[in-house]
Amino acid sequence: MTCRESAVIAGIPWFEACFRRMDPSVQIDWHTADGQRVAPGAVICRLSGKARALVSAERTALNFLQLLSGTATQAAAYVAALASTTTRLLDTRKTLPGMRLAQKYAVRCGGGYNQRMGLYDAILVKENHIIAAGSIAAAVDAARQLHPTLMLEVEVENLDELAQAIDARVDRIMLDNFPLPLMAEAVQFTAGRVPLEVSGNVGLETIAAFAHTGVDFISVGALTKHVRAIDLSLRLRLD
Structure with missing residues (x-):
């Protein structure tokens, strides 16, 4: 072959x-x-x-x-684009049906890291969870009560929500579809208090600039969705 x-x-x-x-x-x-x-x-x-x-x-x-x-x-192509930074490349749950374990294995073979396998090994509080719970604080509190030992991440869409997530003492914060200038501002505001992950509008042409803002992780759904x-x-x- x-x-x-x-x-x-x-x-x-x-x-x-x-x-x-x-x-x-x-x-x-x-x-x-x-x-x-x-x-x-x-x-x-x-x-x-x-x-x-x-x-x-x-x-x-x-x-x-x-x-x-x-x-x-x-x-591997995305990892190469991050070579001059300390930012880690993550995958997502956007995998082909029935192929999650295999595709996440392949991401590791390419030098990337797995974000979470499913709903059972980490918690990601997204906008619909926040709407249903009434606030970021309420959503985080409910998640902590159900699964106190799991890594808990909150997705935020602006600096006000970022401040709320920091106050909630979550384990990681996802900056969802932040424009580059706002992303840099978020990194400065957070000042290393919580690891930051970027998601949305990430491509080979943008990932290096995103990483140079100082974020800790960048997740890319295209790794396993657009193959x-x-x-x-x-x-x-x-x-």
């Missing part, structure tokens, strides 16, 4: 599982590893086994490896 373009490989466990399910005797000799970048034309692996097993599992196995390598490659599969080719050879 070869890669037809520059890419960061991710998804080897899923690729292998497809062939093992068809025939446990299939042998796979890897020439790379998850998290490694390969050049166009690089040999990714060589497989040996019964033709029926190889051609039956081929499409599903390639689907996994192409998609997850696309996710990892995208993440282009990597072009891989698997050719059969009869011995």
Whole structure:
């Protein structure tokens, strides 16, 4: 199997599982590893086994490896754009249905970090929660009572809400769709009291400028939502 373009490989466990399910005797000799970048034309692996097993599992196995390598490659591009900063790249829950664990694994292969896996391992208080509870303070208090040990983050849309979130002593604050000047002002106002995360309108052309304001994290939904599969080719050879 070869890669037809520059890419960061991710998804080897899923690729292998497809062939093992068809025939446990299939042998796979890897020439790379998850998290490694390969050049166009690089040999990714060589497989040996019964033709029926190889051609039956081929499409599903390639689907996994192409998609997850696309996710990892995208993440690596964003990480590279942050190279001159201390800001960390985060993913979101905006993953393809049924693929969350796999795509979040791929983000890590690309050098990014996982924000949260689901509703069970961290709390993100968003605008609808605040509206339903009546205020940021009320929403935070209710969340703390239900799950006092979970990391609690609040999404804010302006400096007034930022001040309320700081007063509520949350673990992290998300600046949602803040324009660049307001983002810089928010960093100065917060003065390191609470870690800040930026979300919204983040692209490869804007992420470095956002990071240079001094925010701690930038989350990008496009890492797992707008994915282009990597072009891989698997050719059969009869011995």
